[in-house]
Amino acid sequence: MAALLRPCLTLVKDAPELFLILNVIIDMGSRRDRNASDKEAGGARALLEPVLGRHGLRRSRTREAIVETFLATSGHMSVDELAALVRAHDAGIGHATVYRTLRLLAECGLAETHDFGDGITRYESRQKKAHHDHLLCTSCGEIVEFENSEIEALQEAVARSHGFTTETHKLELYGRCLRCRETQGKGEK
Numbered sequence: 001m002a003a004l005l006r007p008c009l010t011l012v013k014d015a016p017e018l019f020l021i022l023n024v025i026i027d028m029g030s031r032r033d034r035n036a037s038d039k040e041a042g043g044a045r046a047l048l049e050p051v052l053g054r055h056g057l058r059r060s061r062t063r064e065a066i067v068e069t070f071l072a073t074s075g076h077m078s079v080d081e082l083a084a085l086v087r088a089h090d091a092g093i094g095h096a097t098v099y100r101t102l103r104l105l106a107e108c109g110l111a112e113t114h115d116f117g118d119g120i121t122r123y124e125s126r127q128k129k130a131h132h133d134h135l136l137c138t139s140c141g142e143i144v145e146f147e148n149s150e151i152e153a154l155q156e157a158v159a160r161s162h163g164f165t166t167e168t169h170k171l172e173l174y175g176r177c178l179r180c181r182e183t184q185g186k187g188e189k
Helices: 002-012 016-054 061-072 079-087 095-107 149-161 178-188
Strands: 111-115 121-125 133-137 143-146 172-175
Touching: 061 079, 061 095, 061 121, 079 095, 079 121, 095 111, 095 121
Parallel strands: 133 172
Antiparallel strands: 111 121, 133 143
């Protein structure tokens, strides 16, 4: 919220009362955003601690930087993409450390791994999102997340009809997005 309001300051700079009020709102929003981020990171640390212990690893600032960066992102991150983000803040963090940390996050349930058939494992934070499924473009690689309660109910009904109780599932639909179909259509004319 604070980032969205900051540009408005130039619009009210000649109205001192509005300028002051807007600055206070921005400051409050920044604090709330930091507090939410701190809570999220604290929860992540609590889940990660036992996994680190099982592997004989200890907490480190490097791992914490990777975890905080990962949890602040959205979407489906490859190891390379996350490593680039982390290295923007600390160039000394290695690719292997990012990879191992993401595997630990997946093990403790903070990240979900996805293999969308292109040979690249992607990781997605499970902290902020409800269950969702994916549409994947086989031409450009676009990934669209969607939720559909009717599909979820149908999957549960199919499982029950076969005597199953589902524990988890993934639905990935592969095809071509509208943009790729339109681009291909123009190239054929």
